[in-house]
Amino acid sequence: KQEVTQIPAALSVPEGENLVLNCSFTDSAIYNLQWFRQDPGKGLTSLLLIQSSQREQTSGRLNASLDKSSGRSTLYIAASQPGDSATYLCAVTPGAQKLVFGQGTRLTINP
Amino acid sequence: DTGVSQDPRHKITKRGQNVTFRCDPISEHNRLYWYRQTLGQGPEFLTYFQNEAQLEKSRLLSDRFSAERPKGSFSTLEIQRTEQGDSAMYLCASSFSPSGVSYEQYFGPGTRLTVT
Numbered sequence: 194k195q196e197v198t199q200i201p202a203a204l205s206v207p208e209g210e211n212l213v214l215n216c217s218f219t220d221s222a223i224y225n226l227q228w229f230r231q232d233p234g235k236g237l238t239s240l241l242l243i244q245s246s247q248r249e250q251t252s253g254r255l256n257a258s259l260d261k262s263s264g265r266s267t268l269y270i271a272a273s274q275p276g277d278s279a280t281y282l283c284a285v286t287p288g289a290q291k292l293v294f295g296q297g298t299r300l301t302i303n304p
Numbered sequence: 305d306t307g308v309s310q311d312p313r314h315k316i317t318k319r320g321q322n323v324t325f326r327c328d329p330i331s332e333h334n335r336l337y338w339y340r341q342t343l344g345q346g347p348e349f350l351t352y353f354q355n356e357a358q359l360e361k362s363r364l365l366s367d368r369f370s371a372e373r374p375k376g377s378f379s380t381l382e383i384q385r386t387e388q389g390d391s392a393m394y395l396c397a398s399s400f401s402p403s404g405v406s407y408e409q410y411f412g413p414g415t416r417l418t419v420t
Contacts, residue, residue, distance in 0.1 A: 197346075227408065236308075236395060237347070237411040282346055290360060291337065292397075292409060294346030 195220045195287040199295035207303050208275060214268040214298045216283030221261045227292065228257050228268050229282040237282065241268070273302045306330075308412035310396050316418045317386055324382045325415045329398030336379050337397040337409060338371055340364065347395055353379060354401070386419045393417075 229237040241257040256269040284292040339347035355376040373379040397409040
């Protein structure tokens with residue numbers, strides 16, 4: 194059974210810092226990995242999708258990497274801003290259909 | 305492209321009542337997914353459709369839950385005889401998956417259910 198773990202559960206940093214969020218998964222046989230952002234009480238916003246054949250994806254200040262062999266992904270956020278405060282969720286697609294999510298990292302950027 | 309929409313956004317009901325939620329996916333997306341999220345947890349998969357066919361159901365989907373996608377467009381999720389443990393955010397997502405492989409899933413705003 195695929196399990197996804199995100200560390201840390203919560204992170205608080207001052208504005209302007211670069212930061213890394215971690216995601217690990219137990220079964221390397223995945224089709225893709227997706228990073229989401231969730232604001233309190235809201236739905237999920239897709240940030241980046243990395244297909245299994247890819248090593249990384251970039252969008253603006255965000256960069257996500259994937260190492261299938263070690264079962265790890267990282268989300269790098271450059272020059273953090275207070276508007277980046279949210280919960281970040283990592284999810285993998287083990288069987289080309291459903292997503293299996295981690296519990297998320299609650300990020301707070303302090304002005 | 306107006307995104308995935310869900311209705312209602314909030315629902316408060318008494319234990320034992322039936323509730324129904326609706327999801328309208330992005331128009332050209334052939335796959336539709338339902339997930340449930342409780343406070344402080346990541347979403348958990350409930351079921352998914354490819355066009356009008358329901359292809360997988362999680363064991364989380366007890367007999368009190370039923371989902372339909374009658375014409376391969378919108379979907380409904382019904383919970384019968386609600387229990388307090390059903391209180392959660394119910395999320396709908398859709399994707400365009402032409403060859404059976406799952407591509408990027410896009411989520412709606414969710415329906416927050418509170419059972420009193």
